[in-house]
Amino acid sequence: MAATDPQQNAPRTRQTPLLIYGAYGYTGQLIVEECLARGWRPVLAGRDAGRLAAVAEPHNLPHVAFGLGDRATLDATLQHTTAVLHCAGPFIHTAQRMLEGCLRTGTHYLDITGEIQVFEALAGQSDLAEEAGIMVLPGVGFDVVPTDCMAQWLKQQQPRATQLELAFEGFGGVSQGTAHTAIEQAGDGGAVRREGYIQRVPPAHQTRQVDFGDGAVTVASIPWGDVATAYYSTGIPNITTYARLPQQTIRAMKGLRWAAPLARQRPVKRLLHWWVDRQPAGPDQETRTGGRTRVWGCATADDGTFAEGLLYGPEGYAFTAAAATEAAGRTLDGAGSPGFQTPATAFGADLVLSVPGVERFLVSAPPKPAYQS
Ligand SMILES: NC(=O)c1ccc[n+]([C@@H]2O[C@H](COP(=O)([O-])OP(=O)(O)OC[C@H]3O[C@@H](n4cnc5c(N)ncnc54)[C@H](OP(=O)(O)O)[C@@H]3O)[C@@H](O)[C@H]2O)c1
Numbered sequence: 001m002a003a004t005d006p007q008q009n010a011p012r013t014r015q016t017p018l019l020i021y022g023a024y025g026y027t028g029q030l031i032v033e034e035c036l037a038r039g040w041r042p043v044l045a046g047r048d049a050g051r052l053a054a055v056a057e058p059h060n061l062p063h064v065a066f067g068l069g070d071r072a073t074l075d076a077t078l079q080h081t082t083a084v085l086h087c088a089g090p091f092i093h094t095a096q097r098m099l100e101g102c103l104r105t106g107t108h109y110l111d112i113t114g115e116i117q118v119f120e121a122l123a124g125q126s127d128l129a130e131e132a133g134i135m136v137l138p139g140v141g142f143d144v145v146p147t148d149c150m151a152q153w154l155k156q157q158q159p160r161a162t163q164l165e166l167a168f169e170g171f172g173g174v175s176q177g178t179a180h181t182a183i184e185q186a187g188d189g190g191a192v193r194r195e196g197y198i199q200r201v202p203p204a205h206q207t208r209q210v211d212f213g214d215g216a217v218t219v220a221s222i223p224w225g226d227v228a229t230a231y232y233s234t235g236i237p238n239i240t241t242y243a244r245l246p247q248q249t250i251r252a253m254k255g256l257r258w259a260a261p262l263a264r265q266r267p268v269k270r271l272l273h274w275w276v277d278r279q280p281a282g283p284d285q286e287t288r289t290g291g292r293t294r295v296w297g298c299a300t301a302d303d304g305t306f307a308e309g310l311l312y313g314p315e316g317y318a319f320t321a322a323a324a325t326e327a328a329g330r331t332l333d334g335a336g337s338p339g340f341q342t343p344a345t346a347f348g349a350d351l352v353l354s355v356p357g358v359e360r361f362l363v364s365a366p367p368k369p370a371y372q373s
Helices: 024-039 049-059 071-078 095-105 117-122 126-132 147-156 178-186 227-234 249-256 255-261 266-276 285-290 316-332 343-349 349-354
Strands: 016-021 042-047 063-065 081-086 106-112 135-137 159-171 190-196 198-202 207-211 216-221 238-244 292-301 306-314 359-364
Touching: 016 190, 016 316, 024 049, 024 178, 024 316, 042 049, 042 106, 042 135, 042 190, 049 063, 071 081, 071 095, 081 095, 081 343, 095 106, 095 126, 106 316, 126 135, 135 285, 135 316, 135 343, 147 159, 147 227, 147 292, 147 306, 147 343, 147 359, 159 216, 178 266, 178 306, 190 227, 207 266, 216 249, 227 238, 227 343, 255 343, 306 316, 316 343, 316 349, 343 349
Parallel strands: 016 042, 016 081, 042 063, 081 106, 106 135, 159 238
Antiparallel strands: 159 292, 190 198, 190 238, 207 216, 216 238, 292 306, 306 359
């Protein structure tokens, strides 16, 4: 896919293949390390010059500090960039301004959001992206690469599927950024897709038993990104996403439904953000290298026939760094298509197999997995 300058309508040579915005955040830094391990030299960006320099200078990486409100510097930087990997969330506050810069300058847009509202807002601008000749590819982290690839793979096994269920387990802890993003969504409740439309439902609206490979456990519905993306990847109109959570957490999610209006109040959010800022930046290296995630999926047709699959992979933030870097590399290589894409529509259901340590198999005929919990 050749990036073109919409203003000049002619192919352009980009001096900078990849820009990482939000590069000094917890996940941004993991992605920078992954790029360096591949021998890449991305340009780093973010709004705090000091924190940016502290990440870029030890590796002698080029860097440019600017806020997303600084349209002149944003555009001047993107003018020379083939693709941006946007890591500054909550994306509900940042994605639109970055996308607009990408549309103005003909730059491919990738991010690591998992926010349903953001996926839907970006999908709604697919025509603009096609006109600009750019790919808009959100969700290249753990949310949603493994589940999105599972969804498309199961649809290939069961083409008549009308229901999709996806579940995961194994997050060893969350980063400050993930917690801040969850706070912004607090009070919105859960979400499912029914007959093609996203519906708001109460937290932990549904529970069910899932076997990740060593016996049935309880999972509860949560508003994971696939409620938005799996519809674009598979066309399946009914989608529910679940996470394995402790029983007391599920009970609390149900018991505290009355508190949803409270969680939407700005002062309450401010207090929660204040508390999160005093927590560790994210899981430590030992947790990242030792942790594992497991994904289960089932695509069911109206006649009750189904395809069920499992996927085992690395810890969530390690997964995110590897998957996001892989997606950026493929974009720079010219894979994918202009317009809104999901990881699986851009690169196929096997994209996830390029993440080191990932194993995937159909439940009906599982080879013995190397990983045992
Ligand atoms: N899809 C996935 O699986 C996945 C995985 C990991 C993370 N994430 C998401 O990625 C985001 C970042 O996570 P993280 O762990 O890296 O968090 P983090 O350590 O808090 O870093 C957040 C980064 O975003 C920047 N930022 C935030 N708001 C900004 C704004 N309005 N303008 C410019 N920069 C802004 C921050 O800069 P300042 O410090 O200057 O504010 C910082 O560089 C979160 O939304 C998280 O939910 C998703």
